[in-house]
Amino acid sequence: MNVSRLATTVLQYVFLGTAAFLSIFPFIWMVISSTNKSIDIISGRTGIGDAFGINVANFFSQVDVPLVFWNSVKVSVLATLLTIVVSSLAGYGFEMFRSKARDRIYALVLLTLMVPFAALMIPLFMMMARSGLINTHIAIMLPTIASAFIIFYFRQSTKAFQTELRDAAKVDGLKEWQIFLYIYVPVMRSTYAAAFVIVFMTNWNNYLWPLIVLQSNETKTITLVVSSLASAYYPDYGVVMIGTILATLPTLLVFFVMQRQFVQGMLGSVK
Amino acid sequence: MYSKTNLSRFAAGALAAASLLASTAAFAGEVTVWCWDPNFNVAIMKEAAARYSAKHPETTFNIVDFAKADVEQKLQTALSSGTTDALPDIVLIEDYGAQKYLQSFPGAFAELSSKVDFSGFAPYKVQLMTMDGAVYGMPFDSGVTGLYYRKDYLEQAGFKPEDMQDLTWDRFIEIGKQVEAKTGKKMLGLDVNDAGFVRILMQSAGGWYFDKDGNLSIENNAALKAALETEQKILQANIHKPAAGWTEWVATFTSGDVATVTTGVWITGTVKAQADQSGKWGVAPIPKLNVEGASHASNLGGSSWYVTASSAEKDEAIDFLNEVYAKDVDFYQKILTERGAVGSLMAARNGPAYSEADAFFGGEKVWQNFSDWLAKVPAVNYGVFTNEVDTAVTAHLPSLGQGAPIDDVLKAVDSQAQGQIQ
Numbered sequence: 001m002n003v004s005r006l007a008t009t010v011l012q013y014v015f016l017g018t019a020a021f022l023s024i025f026p027f028i029w030m031v032i033s034s035t036n037k038s039i040d041i042i043s044g045r046t047g048i049g050d051a052f053g054i055n056v057a058n059f060f061s062q063v064d065v066p067l068v069f070w071n072s073v074k075v076s077v078l079a080t081l082l083t084i085v086v087s088s089l090a091g092y093g094f095e096m097f098r099s100k101a102r103d104r105i106y107a108l109v110l111l112t113l114m115v116p117f118a119a120l121m122i123p124l125f126m127m128m129a130r131s132g133l134i135n136t137h138i139a140i141m142l143p144t145i146a147s148a149f150i151i152f153y154f155r156q157s158t159k160a161f162q163t164e165l166r167d168a169a170k171v172d173g174l175k176e177w178q179i180f181l182y183i184y185v186p187v188m189r190s191t192y193a194a195a196f197v198i199v200f201m202t203n204w205n206n207y208l209w210p211l212i213v214l215q216s217n218e219t220k221t222i223t224l225v226v227s228s229l230a231s232a233y234y235p236d237y238g239v240v241m242i243g244t245i246l247a248t249l250p251t252l253l254v255f256f257v258m259q260r261q262f263v264q265g266m267l268g269s270v271k
Numbered sequence: 272m273y274s275k276t277n278l279s280r281f282a283a284g285a286l287a288a289a290s291l292l293a294s295t296a297a298f299a300g301e302v303t304v305w306c307w308d309p310n311f312n313v314a315i316m317k318e319a320a321a322r323y324s325a326k327h328p329e330t331t332f333n334i335v336d337f338a339k340a341d342v343e344q345k346l347q348t349a350l351s352s353g354t355t356d357a358l359p360d361i362v363l364i365e366d367y368g369a370q371k372y373l374q375s376f377p378g379a380f381a382e383l384s385s386k387v388d389f390s391g392f393a394p395y396k397v398q399l400m401t402m403d404g405a406v407y408g409m410p411f412d413s414g415v416t417g418l419y420y421r422k423d424y425l426e427q428a429g430f431k432p433e434d435m436q437d438l439t440w441d442r443f444i445e446i447g448k449q450v451e452a453k454t455g456k457k458m459l460g461l462d463v464n465d466a467g468f469v470r471i472l473m474q475s476a477g478g479w480y481f482d483k484d485g486n487l488s489i490e491n492n493a494a495l496k497a498a499l500e501t502e503q504k505i506l507q508a509n510i511h512k513p514a515a516g517w518t519e520w521v522a523t524f525t526s527g528d529v530a531t532v533t534t535g536v537w538i539t540g541t542v543k544a545q546a547d548q549s550g551k552w553g554v555a556p557i558p559k560l561n562v563e564g565a566s567h568a569s570n571l572g573g574s575s576w577y578v579t580a581s582s583a584e585k586d587e588a589i590d591f592l593n594e595v596y597a598k599d600v601d602f603y604q605k606i607l608t609e610r611g612a613v614g615s616l617m618a619a620r621n622g623p624a625y626s627e628a629d630a631f632f633g634g635e636k637v638w639q640n641f642s643d644w645l646a647k648v649p650a651v652n653y654g655v656f657t658n659e660v661d662t663a664v665t666a667h668l669p670s671l672g673q674g675a676p677i678d679d680v681l682k683a684v685d686s687q688a689q690g691q692i693q
Contacts (some may be wrong), residue, residue, distance in 0.1 A: 039525075039544075042518045062309060122352045129354040211341050212348050215303075215357065216333065224337070231338035232308040234541065 030248075034241035041237040055238035062239065063225055064217075065246070071137070072221040073250070075210070076203040079141040083199045084192060086145050091154020092180060096166065106155070113148045117208065125212055135215040144203065150195055157191040157265070158184075193258045194265025201251045222247045298587035299329040305346075306363035307339040312412075312574070315606045319595040322602055326594075330587060335359070343368070350376045355581035360588040363411070365574045366399050367657040370485070372577075373402045374655050380407045381578040381585055387593050396615040398650035400575055407577060409592040410615040414535030414572035415645040416471050417554045419542055421456075422633065424530040428453040437567070438558035440472075440501045443531075447510035450530050459531050460523025461502075461511040463672060466664045467571055471533060472498035474651055475569035476560045480661070480688070481654030487692065489660075489685040490678075497560040499677050506672040533557050535571035536641050540611035542631075549631045556644060568647035573615075613641060656692050663687040 033041045036049035059065070094106050124143055125134075133139040161184065169179045185192065207223045214220055226243040229235060255262070302320075306312040313336045320332035337345065342363065349357040350372075364372055373380060383389075384406045389397045392410045400408035420435055428450040438446075447458030461468065473479060478494020481487060489495065505511055512529050514520035523529045525545050532538060542552060556567035576596065578588045595602055596616070603619035606612040619625060620642035628634045654660075663684045670680060 043522060043526075122348060125348050125357075126352045126354060129352070129357055134354070134357050208344075211337070212345060215335065215359075217335055224341070227338045227341060228307065228309065228336050231340065233311055233537065236310075 027248075030241055030244055034238065034245055036238060038235070038237045038239075041241070051238055055236075055242045058236065059239045059242040059246075062229070063243070067218065068220060068222050068225050069246075071219060072204060072223075075137050075140050075206075075221060076200055076250075078137075079144050079203045080196060080199045082141065082145045083147050083150060083203075084195055087147050087150035088154045088185075088188075088192065088195070089180070090146070090151045091156075091158055092184060094151070094155045095158035095161075096163075109148050109151055113152075121208070121212060124209075128213060134213060135219055136213075137219065139213045140206070140210050140221075143209065144206070147199065150199060153195060153198075154191065157188060161187060190261040190264035192265075193261030197255055197258050197262050200254050204247075204251050298327065298584070298590065300584040300587055301331045301333050302361060302584050302588050302591060303333045303335065303359040304361040304363075305335050305337060305342050305359040307337060307342055309336050311610055311612065312363055315610055315612055318605060318609075319591075319602060322595055322599060323591045330591065339365070346372070350379055355579070358579045358581060360579060360582040360584045361592070362577050362579065363574050364408070364577055366396075366572070367653050369400050369408065369575065369577075370402070370653050371655045371657075373400070373407055379580055381580045381582070381589060382407055383409065383578070383589060383592075386589050387597050391597065391616055391618055393615040393617060393645045393648060395570065395648040395650040396573070396575070399653050400577075409576040409578075409596050411575045411596065412537070412573050412612050413615045413645055413648075414537060414570045415613065415641050415648055416475075416533060416535055416557050416569045416571055417637075417641060417644065418557045419524075419532040419534075419538070419552055419554050421527075421530045421548075421551055422553045423551045424450055424454050424456050428530075432553050432555070435553065435555040437556070439561060440504070440558045441561065443558040444504055444508050444510060447505075447530075448508060451510055454530070456527075457512040457523075457529045458510040459505070459512070459533065460514045460520050460529050461505065462514045462516065462520045463506070463668045464515065464665060465517075465520070466661050466668060468533070469495070469498045469502060469664060469668070470661070471557065471569045471571050472501055472560055474649060475557060475566055476562050477564040477566070477649035477651060479651035479653060480657060480664075481652050483652055485652050485654045487654075487656075487660070487685075487688060489688060490681050492681075493562045494560065494564070496677055496681060497562045497565075499671060499680060501560065502668070503671040503674075503677065507674065535573070536613045537572065537611065539637070550633050552632050553635060554632060554637050554640060556640075564649070566647060566649060568644040568649070570648045607638065613638075613645070615645065617642070617646060656688075659691040660684075660688045663691060 029046075032046060032048055034055055035052040036045055037051045037054075040049055040051075090109075094102060120143075128134055128139040128142075133142075165183055165187065166179055169183055174182070205223060206221075207227070210221050211224055211227075214224065222243070226240065226247055229243055230240045304316055304320075306316055313334060316334050317332075320334065324330055324332065346358075346362060346364075349355070382405045387406070387409065389406050389410075393413060393415075396410040396413060397406055400406055400410070418435065418438075422432060425431075425435065425446070428446070430446060430449070434446075443458070450456055450458055473492075473494045476494035476497060478488075478492055478498075480489065480492075480495070512523045514523050521541060524532045525541065527545075527548065532542070542548075557569060559565045559567055576592055578585055578592065582588060596614070600616070600618050600622045603614045603616060604622040604624035606614065607619075607624045620639060625638040625642060626636065627638065629637050666687060667675075667680050667684050670683075671677075
């Protein structure tokens with residue numbers, strides 16, 4: 001290994017190390033801060049303190065943690081499963097069935113990606129209000145289920161699905177729904193896993209729409225609770241940090257559990 | 272759900288009919304309230320609700336806690352979409368934004384003029400919720416301002432508490448130079464990305480970004496001009512400790528690095544949280560600008576309660592606010608002691624908590640003083656676009672420190688504000 005190659009490698013590692021540190025720093029700081037008193041957090045203390053127990057106790061006394069968590073889990077898991085079922089069927093359909101109108105409809109679906117949510121918010125709110133769904137968890141889930149991005153993702157991934165498999169299954173006499181369920185789904189497992197991670201994170205962190213729709217303390221999700229804690233005139237940052245940690249944990253868990261499939265799924269979609 | 276609503280309507284109707292026979296009115300609904308800050312507004316509203324429920328057991332409360340920006344977002348969405356059944360019965364609105372909601376959504380909030388005696392409240396607070404001569408809210412907490420100062424630092428620099436009374440800002444700057452020369456401490460913390468200081472000074476001289484009729488008033492605004500000049504003098508005299516953001520600004524005085532703080536009364540709790548500084552602080556009226564109409568009283572922040580006109584529990588909600596917030600002096604003692612909240616009902620000053628001498632401030636009766644100043648806060652028209660103009664002012668504050676001529680700054684603010692409003 002000559003000197004210039006060694007220098008390049010060192011530079012690469014320095015760059016990667018810096019980037020990794022910058023990415024991970026907010027997490028480290030969040031964890032460190034959760035052990036400090038609010039006043040120490042404000043003054044920028046970077047050492048580990050002894051207030052972790054107090055912060056946790058305060059958080060649990062101010063927030064109905066099991067209820068809030070149950071709300072978030074219920075909404076995120078249900079919405080994620082529904083999104084994946086609906087959007088993967090759509091992605092499969094768009095790729096498998098040829099018709100003249102196919103790409104025009106597909107373009108229309110993709111076009112909805114360009115409409116910002118702020119523009120949809122008020123009409124959606126009126127729809128939900130007229131259907132009597134305000135302050136229900138169904139109202140949070142409904143608008144997210146047909147996700148243009150996930151349909152796009154499934155269609156792109158389906159291009160890598162070998163059509164010979166479908167043809168063979170047809171010869172064997174399988175119906176279309178059987179092909180989808182028994183052949184497509186198992187083959188595309190890693191795509192599903194990646195989609196699950198993406199959709200779950202989006203739903204778990206969803207903020208604006210639940211905020212508009214939910215009206216009572218009993219229906220609130222964790223993101224709303226943390227936001228309300230953080231906006232006090234004198235927020236207890238120790239308590240806020242405990243809230244952010246608890247709000248981050250599930251997405252981290254889901255990601256780490258599915259990391260391998262996620263990476264495979266992302267690779268698969270490039271083909 | 273429907274049968275329950277009908278039942279409660281029926282019950283309310285039956286009770287209303289019964290109340291025609293009996294002399295006292297009775298209600299039987301659930302009053303929903305939206306507000307922010309679990310340790311302040313939410314806790315105070317819970318206290319108020321408990322007091323009302325004790326006398327009216329049939330009334331229940333559902334106090335929902337959202338972030339301030341979230342309350343505004345939800346209110347805006349529900350009002351814009353005309354979905355009145357998604358609105359609460361009572362909502363907390365920040366005073367600076369009151370006229371925006373009242374004027375943008377006429378008829379959305381219940382008029383309270385005929386039901387509440389507003390003469391008992393600080394006049395500036397009633398003015399900001401008045402539209403076309405009618406009053407639409409229940410005045411709540413005040414941000415009446417004071418000049419908090421470190422007696423120990425000022426004494427070292429040769430100034431007694433008497434010397435801190437009836438100041439002008441020019442005198443304040445002179446004192447600041449002395450303080451720095453003698454003690455090495457800066458006179459005040461200042462965040463040039465926050466226009467709060469400018470707003471305090473401007474309102475103390477009876478001015479705002481808008482004139483009495485709500486029209487934008489920047490270029491020929493004597494109060495605003497004097498406020499900007501004062502900030503420029505302070506920046507150029509370099510008697511300030513720069514702060515970036517709220518937490519850093521708070522740290523300038525909690526750490527003991529500066530000799531004074533000029534802000535709203537709600538900072539008292541933060542000042543007093545530094546137990547080791549007990550006895551070292553005093554509070555004086557804020558210095559005066561050198562323009563017509565200048566005074567020693569001003570305000571920063573504060574918010575008030577509003578009842579939605581479409582509410583099914585409207586009368587109940589109004590009766591509740593009237594009974595507690597407009598009459599219960601004891602309630603105001605409790606929220607002052609427990610939450611550090613200064614209300615705007617003038618009669619509250621006669622209670623024990625307001626009369627108490629505070630050892631932290633060397634035995635001064637600070638609450639009586641704040642109450643005196645509260646009555647004198649000049650009433651101004653906060654207009655519809657306070658936040659937009661504030662952004663324009665904030666954008667040009669840093670140029671003050673570089674010596675930009677004030678008239679140029681006003682011109683720049685004016686054109687940016689015009690652009691944002693249209």
